[in-house]
Amino acid sequence: MDKHIIFEDEHIRTIFLKGSSKELIVSFGDLITRAKGLTINAEKSLEKFQYNVIGIMPKEKSWFPESSMKNMMAAIQDYLAPFKTRIGYGGSMGGYAAIKYSNLLDLQRVIALVPQFSINPQDVEDLRYNMFYHADVNHDMKIKLEDVSKQREYIVVYDPYYDEDVAHYIKIKDIIPHLRTLHLHHTGHDAVAILASSDLLNSFLTHEFNETYFYKKIRQVKKNSKFYYRKVIENLLPTHSHSLGKILKNNDFQVDGNFFDSKLKQSLIRSLFSNKQVDQNDLKKLGLQINVPQEIRNLLLDDFGHGLVFNVISQKIESYASNAIALNHKFLIPIYAKNTGLVQIYLNDERYIVAMNDRHVMKLFKESEDLGLGMHPLVIKKYSDYFAISYKNLNLSSDEFGGNAFVEEMPETAKFINEPES
CATH class of the missing domain: 2.80.10.50 (Trefoil (Acidic Fibroblast Growth Factor, subunit A))
Structure with missing residues (x-):
């Protein structure tokens, strides 16, 4: 495997993975998949399809500072030049960067999962990420008109019921009116984990955009994702507790005993006991294993x-x-x-x-x-x-x-x- 570092500073590490594709994929890491050795975000999926990849991995929670990205551009021109088709991919912080630097990198298509518009509290109040904003590093970091182009294709995936991400999406949509949108309902900010599939990623990168086609692919991935069921259960339980029984009955999945935290686990048990007859298979799906006791008669x-x-x-x-x-x-x-x-x-x-x-x-x-x-x-x-x-x-x-x-x-x-x- 031909893979090596082509740029590095205090904020980012840039890695080139040689493949056989005519396209170049620019894959941005996020808060979870930060720089570690030569690892690239979504590497296994990208390598499976033999893509040429430039992986830009954050070393800090600094949202890809513009100064670092411009210094990187000066250093990697020889790696960019052979590729006329360049596609950006990333989630959350990486989704932000894929959009923000789409003009700089001359990306023809951008796939951004639950991206931010900015972490500057004056741009968007978001208690999840405002703490990481530093004026000296992130000055004027919001996505601006000059960062994007009508000639580029932008695809965003997000949960329209998750207010924190909706706030960012609205501002991005204002800047990119031609934005293509795919909804991932009741999943919060976990789109990256839920949509982890080499086949789906390959479709995102190269298949012509068609809502019907992409929603069909997303449904197939969701059906096999334990992360999806956890988020749906977590989000629906407070207001739609009767839905839990239907989810268990109509879907085939199983999680381990540590998948739900203790508070959510107790809520799940109470909802089940209050709304439906529980059987061993229901509990097995939720990762709950017990010894069945003998029946008692009094109350x-x-x-x-x-x-x-x-x-x-x-x-x-x-x-x-x-x-x-x-x-x-x-x-x-x-x-x-x-x-x-x-x-x-x-x-x-x-x-x-x-x-x-x-x-x-x-x-x-x-x-x-x-x-x-x-x-x-x-x-x-x-x-x-x-x-x-x-x-x-x-x-x-x-x-x-x-x-x-x-x-x-x-x-x-x-x-x-x-x-x-x-």
Whole structure:
């Protein structure tokens, strides 16, 4: 593989990758794919199709300063000269640079995924990137009319529901009225990861622009992208929680157990248990593996009429409506009480004690098992007309959304009753 550095300063490293194509691809790195050895952004995909490539990789989070780019141009003319067809590609910071320097590099086509217009807070207020703006390095950095041309083709991919990127897109569109646009709905700023496909990249670079063709290619890539499903789930869950069941039912994907952070994972579990019957395959797709417990018969009700359960997936005491518990009885284990004693559940024909530490981390222990250091059993206390669940001097209190917290007082929300006999 013929690859070597052709320019370098404190801000950028420029690398030439020799191929056999008549086109020259100018590939810009981003905040994630910064300069590292001889690595070029999207290198595997570009090399697969034997493209000649100039990779411009940022060494700092400095958005390709104009002074560096002009110095680079003076140094790489011999590498540019043989190629009449030059195509720019990049995402985010790299997408910005591909547009900004399209005239300088004489690019015939530019593919920019979720690009910025500027990181100068006076141009666009964007808390994600304004912190990286430095007047001495990025002075007058916004994309201007003199940076672009009507004779060049510009293709931008972005999420029209993601306000931060929309703000940049509107300003870019004002400068480039003939801009070609492809929407990637409900994906936020993750277009680069979601659209990572050598075949799609090849189409972006050389196929004549046709919306129907490109959207078909994008759909094919999205269908096999776990990043796409994560972003869609993350964005739709707060307002369209019923959509989660449809996504799981209609799509074939699987992520590992660390793919969703703990907060989103708990929201996913709650949405599933509240809106549909959960099966093992649903949980497998979401990277959730558990031992299926034995079914239990009783419920202890909170002040809102919800059943108190131990969620074996989130490993927490929570409250759910009775129909949600009935649908998901393998995962939501009711907590029941007759007398004062320890909080216990039955799991795989064995009795477990529910214990917690001062950081409110809950854990199950078999009756015969030693408690872990710092762990204390939760206690059920029976009073004349209600039960309470306590940890040291704190009492479990439920809220109307099914959440539970330990408080010092004994409010009505900390009083639980047995399910009335039917």
